[in-house]
Amino acid sequence: MDVRLKFLGGAQSVTGSKYLLELDKKKLLVDCGLFQGLKELRLRNWDEFPMDATTIDAIVLTHAHIDHSGYLPRIVNEGFNGPIYCTEATASLLEILLLDAAKLQEEEAEFAQHKGYSKHNPPLALFNTEDAKNALEMVVPIPYQKPVNVLESVTATFFDAGHILGSAIVSLNIQGETQQKKIVFSGDLGRYNQPLLKDPYAMHDADVLFIESTYGDRDNVAEDIEGQLASIVKTAFDNDGCLLIPSFAVGRTQLLLYYFHRLLTTNQIPACDVYIDSPMAISATNLHKIHRDDHKLSIGRGEHESIFDYPRFKYFRTQDSSMSINSIEKNAVIISASGMCTGGRIMHHLFNRLSRKNDTLLFVGFQAEGTRGRKILDGEPTSRIYGIEVPVKCHVEHINGLSAHADRGELMRWAGQFKEAPKMTFVVHGELKSAHHLSLKLKEELHWPNVMIPRYLESFELFTGI
Structure with a gap:
């Protein structure tokens, strides 16, 4: 052969x-x-x-x-x-x-x-x-x-x-x-x-x-992820803005929810709602409850025994509920896909928030060459969305250890x-x-x-x- x-x-x-x-x-x-x-x-x-x-x-x-x-x-x-x-x-x-x-x-x-x-x-x-x-x-x-x-x-x-x-x-x-x-x-x-x-x-x-x-x-040393996240959240809220996180729907979003559950339940950040605005991420999160043996989180058998069912986590599936987030001006965390800002619901959030000086955009993973996320991270002054050049005036942050x-x-x-x-x-x-x-x-x-x-x-x- x-x-x-x-x-x-x-x-x-x-x-x-x-x-x-x-x-x-x-x-x-x-x-x-x-x-x-x-x-x-x-x-x-x-x-x-x-x-x-x-x-x-x-x-x-x-x-x-x-x-x-x-x-x-x-x-x-x-x-x-x-x-x-x-x-x-x-x-x-x-x-x-x-x-x-x-x-x-x-x-x-x-x-x-x-x-x-x-x-x-x-x-x-x-x-x-x-x-x-x-x-x-x-x-x-x-x-x-x-x-x-x-x-x-x-x-x-x-x-x-x-x-x-x-x-x-x-x-x-x-x-x-x-x-x-x-x-x-x-x-x-x-x-x-x-x-x-x-x-x-x-x-x-x-x-x-x-x-x-x-x-x-x-090397992406995962040093004090909780501390870094807490600091970025508090700074974003001190600026009277929201924190927007483009995140991969599978894996990264669930890891972020793990950390936000810890930050909120230990009072490391102010009480706030975390909006998960991605039908795919919501479905993927539910799969972690089904494939229990394929990860390390302890998920109980009861209806509300999973960290993913924490009351501060707001799961938005419909387009109308997604659009309603645009009216929230401060003290909220918004997690949406895609992680490299190449499509999906993150696009309308970027369209509405990149130009807001009070808001913060946080990248939590690798941004491939040529993607919108990579261009924003590299400091390009505008981002073309829906055929329009949107000015990047928000704060831009990056955490490596969550990759x-x-x-x-x-x-x-x-x-x-x-x-x-x-x-x-x-x-x-x-x-x-x-x-x-x-x-x-x-x-x-x-x-x-x-x-x-x-x-x-x-x-x-x-x-x-x-």
Whole structure:
């Protein structure tokens, strides 16, 4: 058996993860994500798919984040008709995320046509709700650490990656005619010693390793998160304003609620309401009550025994309730998606609050190059929203320690648990600077040979004649 590899995404970028394995005539795609951020990356979503989607036999997902799963409706529309394997919690999240992504695609196309700012006539959605529903019908949920045959000669096992609910490190065992080989995909690795999620599972061997590098060039020391949040909240309220937090709906929002529950119940911040204005975040929060074994929070069996049911937390699902938040001028915390300000309800909050000098905008996670969040964080004086340049006059703050991604030290800690160096290591899912830094660390500190930073659409021969 010959095994070949092609990078259809996640190469020298933090988004669009897609790794195609060709095993003789069989094809397996690991992750199926959307490109986000820079326009040149986003345009790849509209390009003709680099291969015939009908020839792909199966897809394996590391987790549900859109940059790892969001292309599923599109590839199904293009003819993919095989099983999509993932963990049980990931399957639950996909029902929320893919339908929401499709709705956003449809709404953005409709809004662009109404406002006349699209270059396309008529504006098109990348995929629609029907495509998303068709993709969901193909999902096959698999428990952690239970091997499943994804192809005749390939067994996949999912191990907890500690990144978001249901996130996984994927181990592929390939049985050739004469040899067995093991390929490990780190997926997105979480942090150690988190209050919400478990530590990334320790892997000890692999012939070929894919390791993410989102924070491969920096350490995000989680020092006194409660103290930092408390200080920012109090300063925002002292300015007679509100605190607006763009947050990823899955993982980050639930972690923020954990901290705000602690701050409020210990009187570290003034009594205030925390508005969770994201239907997706609300649904994802409810899933933490269902998948109780996939995180560390103690959630009771009674109706009001979860920190997520704290009375100060106000969950707003409807559009009308979301718009009503615009009238709140001070002493409130507003958490809304998306985390990089690329779409969703956060847009109308930014539209209304960026120009308010009394308000504070707090970023609590990585902002990819080219995203609206990155541009605001980098100090651009205006932000284009709904075709209008909105001046950025509010206070802008940033906390690093809340990231769901392992930082440089944690990536090295995870890699250092391998008993032997992988024969080939691909540093993926990171901007070039981060990937380059991590690759040097792996070579210099762990003495790993053959550490590579692949390019988009680059191909490799992994094994021949096994």
